Amino acid sequence: MFKSKIIILTSVVFCQFAQAQLVNPRDLTGSLGSVVDRVTRVEDKVVSKIDPPFTLSELPAIETLVTTPLEALPDILTIADKINTPLFTEVLVENDWRAVKQQWILLSDIKTETLLLQLGAKVQFRKQYSGLGLTLIHFEMPPSLDSKKALATHLPEEAMASLDRNHIYQTQSQDTMVDGSPIADSLASSQNQAFCDDPVKIGMVDSAINVNHPAFAGKDIKAKSFLPASLTSPSFHGSAVAGIMVGNIAEQPPLLVKAELFSAEVFYRQSDYAQGATLEAIVAGVDWLIRQGVKVVNMSLAGPDNLILEQVLNAVVKKGVVVVAAAGNKGPAAAPLFPAAYESVIAVSAIDKKSQPYRWSNRGAYIDFAADGVNVLTVRGAQEYATESGTSMAAPVVSAAISCVVLKSTDAKLVTKELVFERMSRLIQDMGPEGRDPIYGLGAVLRPYSNFIN
CATH class of the missing domain: 3.40.50.200 (Peptidase S8/S53 domain)
Known part of the structure; x- marks a missing residue:
């Protein structure tokens, strides 16, 4: 505070006497006293407006300070393991749901699988789920065909009836x-x-x-x-x-x-x-x-x-x-x-x-x-x-x-x-x-x- 007062005092004095080339010492002494009084009054007004010191317990809850939910996620999120090796990427898809980027799942059908390969799909794996009595194909589509609308122009209706994204829940x-x-x-x-x-x-x-x-x-x-x-x-x-x-x-x-x-x-x-x-x-x-x-x-x-x-x-x-x-x-x-x-x-x-x-x-x-x-x-x-x-x-x-x-x-x-x-x-x-x-x-x-x- 003392340092601040000196800076303010110096600035005020300089402003008041910058244009004077010859200064009467008596006039200077009186002016300095007046400036000090003015600075002190300003300082008292500023200090009176500052709240007393606060503790951490008095800080507002974090949820009152943020503008988005704490659980909000970026549109594109790479999921990595403990050593930061990327495993897969989450993206926003239709209706603002999340899904694994370009990944789809379909009830197994050899004819459809062959057609998918012709369209540039990468079949990740075909798996028989014995408990469910179902066999599913997991595959990745190129960006140009990464939507149901695009796929519907190439796949038969029976395939589209079971086709969907690898959504995130x-x-x-x-x-x-x-x-x-x-x-x-x-x-x-x-x-x-x-x-x-x-x-x-x-x-x-x-x-x-x-x-x-x-x-x-x-x-x-x-x-x-x-x-x-x-x-x-x-x-x-x-x-x-x-x-x-x-x-x-x-x-x-x-x-x-x-x-x-x-x-x-x-x-x-x-x-x-x-x-x-x-x-x-x-x-x-x-x-x-x-x-x-x-x-x-x-x-x-x-x-x-x-x-x-x-x-x-x-x-x-x-x-x-x-x-x-x-x-x-x-x-x-x-x-x-x-x-x-x-x-x-x-x-x-x-x-x-x-x-x-x-x-x-x-x-x-x-x-x-x-x-x-x-x-x-x-x-x-x-x-x-x-x-x-x-x-x-x-x-x-x-x-x-x-x-x-x-x-x-x-x-x-x-x-x-x-x-x-x-x-x-x-x-x-x-x-x-x-x-x-x-x-x-x-x-x-x-x-x-x-x-x-x-």
């Missing part, structure tokens, strides 16, 4: 509160009991699970990665989803006491705030789960409508396996997200502990059930617990409940969506308008749970 949970008082609030309001203590097989398509977390001690969890060998799946989202179904959290029993959980790892890190999964990995993961004999598949992910994804899940359901998916977190006015919006899939929206709709939960005629998905206490990090929000957290509650419902079926082939609805009717609570509605679907699976399976 994302997790459906959002940042919430971590360790602190919110956990105590969650414990007080969610003292749940197990849905059943029968040995059930349940699958999930998600990120990795931190099986070394204390919540999973003694749990039967089998995982398999469907990412490139040099790419590691993050464990936060998958651990949170698994924690809801089978985790021992705060000395509460898990929803499924004796579950055998199969985890298909498909998500990779896009940024510090986002995770993505390719359709290719999702298909391979679902196929593996079917071959393991699971009866319910939880998919806490969402993205675009895709012909291949729809046919894959239709094949799953025809085998008597129930698919449960998060409705999405795009908000009440958002368009339907997939796979939840497929007719064969059970869609789950999120509500809070007071049975009020989660503000970001998707709504629509395709919603089948609602469940607690706001500030849900679950697994976080290496040794931590935290609350998470989103339809990603609501879906595994319904998946766990349906796992116990499916047990009552003596013939797995008879497990249909209608049968699940009928057997879930004694658990759910109708909310909102009587009957099915776009917020709660047929009804809500509420916490705490009691007397579910007698």
